[in-house]
Amino acid sequence: MSAVGSWTLHFSWGCTGNYSQIPITFNANGTFALAPYTGKWVQNEGKIIFKFDQAPNSVYGGDEVSNAMVGISSTFAGTNGCWYAIRTGSTAKPMAEAKPEFDAAGNKPK
Secondary structure, eight states: OOOOEEEEEEEEETOOSOOEEEEEEEOTTSEEEETTEEEEEEEETTEEEEEESSSTTOEEEEEEETTEEEEEEEOSSSOEEEEEEEETTOOOOOHHHHOOSSOTTSOOOO
């Protein structure tokens, strides 16, 4: 799967659980745009790394599966964070519609 396209990046410096969100576009030429920033990204075997041109010590790394990404971020100066991204136009089914085979603990629902 390729990350090329438009996404919504949800980020939380300090992994507080309070996420801010911003649109991000990954271009096919290995660059990205996240106003007012630009940067470079690389992807291999479902792993993605992207870093900012204007803040070269800020790096995001994680996994991409289909229309979702999740990972960690760092400035390598003591500020670390958590992030996830959802591809623009993707939808999630409410739990009642999804009817999972197993619950969160891995048990079959009764």
